[in-house]
Amino acid sequence: MTFCGFGISNHPVRRRTLPAAGWRTIARTLLHGLALTCLIVSMGAFAQSTSPIAPASSGTAAECANAVASDTVNADIEQFRCLPAREQAASLRTRIENHSILSLTDDQILALMDAMKPEAFVEYAKSDMIAEDAYEYSMFRQERISGRWPERPDHMLIRYQHSPRxxxxxxxxxxxxxxxxILYDETTDPKSMFGHLGGRLRLVSGKVAVDGPFAHAQSRHSVRDLGLQFIARTVEHDARSFREEGLSEKPGRIELMNAHGTRLLAWTWTAPSGPPAHYAPRVRLLFDLQHTWPCGEAAWDEQGGLLELIRFEDVVPRQWSESIFDRGNPEYGFR
Known part of the structure; x- marks a missing residue:
């Protein structure tokens, strides 16, 4: 079973994390002039997945501003550490878009992630991860439905517009x-979608309720969830729950995985419970560091069993014509 081109096993062949002990060495190299308090905050970032990470105080920010780094890259990371969460999120997007993040070593990328404030991960998901309102993409999806895991993933072409949906x-x-x-247009019928089952059954096209049993026979999700914005909303929702529980919204585990020579950045959140407070007990987002949006998502239940495995490919911004969401489009098979 693969995920963004690599095995979904919890123990991939090559994985780089930043263990707690390793931070002490790296911190001494990066922060010659930084006070002991700032060092403790930095080293604790990945030490425990359940340890809350408090936002930096104004005093800490002042100390960080005066920090001395040993080289240009590390000085840049320390400047990044002192930015407000909103600016950190925008800076991460810029680093991905201009590909400067690709020039960093594994340890430097992990140091950059450690420097991100908990709120910055939410800001990035909300405002910088998916900037486009309309786009096309393909998706491989497997979901556990009624306790059964499908043998083959769905491979879907999605044409999406967020507003109006x-x-x-x-x-x-x-x-x-x-x-x-399937075809959905909230401007004509927000509660129903039009669809057919393919093959000879495409001769029987019809409306079904968006959240009815037929619509959920193959997926736990609504047709309205098919945009990448759904991931951003999930991160935002879970972050609120983490804060209400007195926990940090920062991913409890951040690591780099090597898949066939490609580095993938993984953010994994482990929650004390599943729905409704959290999307799932454990959720992972994967980024290929070449695009701002995630290349994959996975979710697990309390026992560690996979709930869903999704891969996103070929995301292309579009300006759709009216015919794209018209079931009379001759490219489509609706009858």
Whole structure:
């Protein structure tokens, strides 16, 4: 089973994390003039996945501003550490878009993540991860439905507009449920979608309730969740729950994974419970460091069993014409 091109095992072949002990050495190199208080905050970032990380105080920010770093990259990371959360999120997006993050070593990327304030992860998801309102992408998706894990993933083409919400989805030939199509337009009918099951059954197209049993026979999600913005909303929702529980919204585990020569940055949150407070007991987002949006998402239940495994590919911003969300489009198979 693969996830963004690598095995979903909790123990991939190559993985780089920043263990607690390692931070002491790195911190001494990076922060010659930094006070002991700031060092303790920095080293605790990855020491325990359940340890809350408090926002830096104004005194800490002043100390960080006067920190001395040993080289240009490390000086840049220390300047990043002292930015407000909103500016950190915008800076991370810029580093990904201009590909400067790719020039960093594994340890430098992990140091950059350690320097991010807990609120910055939420700000990034909310405002910088997905900037486009309309786009097309493909998705491989597997979900545990009624206790059963599917043998084959769905491979879907998604055409999406966030505001107002419009969705076209087609199940592609190399995946499960090949040939199915659905169309949703909240401006014409916010509570129903139009669809067919593919093959000979495409001759029978019709409306079904967005949140009815037929719509959820293959997925726990609504058609309205098919945009990447759903991930941003989930991060934001779970962050509120973490704060209410007295926990940090920062991912409890941040690591780099090597998949066939490509580095993937993984953010993993472990929650004390599942729904409704949290999306799932454990959630992981993967980034390929070449695009601002995630390349994959996975969720596990309390026993460590996979709930869903999703891979996103070929995200392309679009300016859709009216025909894209018209079931009369000759490209589609609706009848």
């Amino acid at each position: 419009k969705v076209y989805a087609k199940w592609l030939p190399d995946g499960a449920h090949a040939g199915q199509e």
